[in-house]
Amino acid sequence: MRAIQRAAVVAPIAREKKTLVTISGLEKRYRSRDRADVHALSDINLAIEDGSFVTIVGPSGCGKSTLLRILAGILSRSSGSVRMGQTEIDGPSRQVGVVFQSPVLLPWRTVLDNVMVPSEVQRLDLGAARRRARELLALVGLADFEDRYPGELSGGMKQRVGICRALVHQPSVLLMDEPFGALDAMTRETMNVELLRIWREQNITTILVTHSIPEAVFLADRVVVMTPRPGRVAEVVDVHLPRPRTLAMVNTPDFGRYVASIRRHFGSVGSG
């Protein structure tokens, strides 16, 4: 496999990069409503390099969203540690921007004012934040829509606003929880290409959760494959497809091999 051979060459260079997020021995257990003990995450260990694009893929119930919510600081962990740089993540952090599955825009605010939300919450310099918000909206092609209300936008446009909002306060990590899950297949492809462009231009470490294996491979430097009961990391796959990625790559044999090797983890359905 040519891609794997190339991996041997690329790997040492990659190792020189600085680690930004370190997850070690992370466990999450909780009691469900019917009083059953759920082992949501079991012994998760990950090192995420500064500036890299990491996707977490797995079937529902594998704990991928739980992991992301712990990283976002809106869910507590049972044990283990999550560090960003040298600081332990124990709650929401200004270093983090989050994009959720639904765009969760505030319908009474204009597009621009929605993007401004994190800067307002964090009491940043609003003038500078507004300039930055306008730049981001221009970057996603919504410069002419800053005075519109969310109700007037399409699903894809709303999620673009959601991405701008997650970036406005210049976080060092962008967390995305199935951000394009609610979009139709064609919009989703466009959004993937656009997301890679934003990632490159903003140079921001991105962790994206998805249940689509092709999406995970297409976007990532590194795919974290998770399996359920208990939620744990089954494999970490380095993706050595060239960048910038194009939709045409989806049809290459290399791409297909990555998808197939990840699919092996998820039983017989759709394997081979």
Added chain:
Amino acid sequence: MSVLSAASTRRPGLLDRARARVGWLSVLLLLVILVAWEAAVRMLDIPAIVLPTPIAVFQALGEGLGTGSYLPHIAVTFTEIICGFLAGAGLGIALGILIGQSLFLERLLYPYVVAFQTVPKVAIAPIIVIWFGYGLSSKVIITAAIAFFPLLANTIVGLRSAPTEQIDMLRAHTATEWQIFRMSRLPQALPFIFVGLDVAIVLSVIGAIVGEFVGAKEGLGFLILQKNFNFDMAGVFAILLVLSMIGVGLHLLMTTIQQRVLFWANSNQIHLTGL
């Protein structure tokens, strides 16, 4: 229909035309009823102290408004309605925000609030008049007691209506509880609060009249009793008309404010609670 469309370009659509047609039908229905009423009273020879004719009612209304004899009473009742409404609504919203803060407070206080609500306000009106006299304050208190509950109930439900994802989003971006309240919970509760306000303003008219019936020296309710006593049925009906105009006017005012404030809300999604 989405109120939002009013914010963007809005052209009269099919729906508006259908609505206008129903509007005309509704006016026509009123005319038919008035004519039938007038004809029935004349033909069946019903005495004026039992049922006045519509023409007599309009004459009485014209006289009352023309001579200005209604005006001081209208002013008194209107003041009672507005003051009672503002006091009751303000208290309802404030207590609703307080109770909405936690399920603990809701479980602690809500049973008593419901118990208070089940007591007919008409039944406690005499006590209020004895305690606070025949003047403005007793009417304001009775009106406030009636206007209070729709706002309390709707505020509590409204504050709970903020989507969890919205709150998670704010929290993930380091928002404090107060910021979450200000940026999500309160605006999210506004459509519910406005439903409560609309119900309460109409109930306030009833509250003021109930208060005046129990004991008053002026006001439209007092005037109704006086005219009733004198067998001036046309006058009673005329004042009922004035009252209903006040009610409709206040309701329209409330709807206008609501559409301005809640341009973003889909009015279909708002459910009525309370009462």
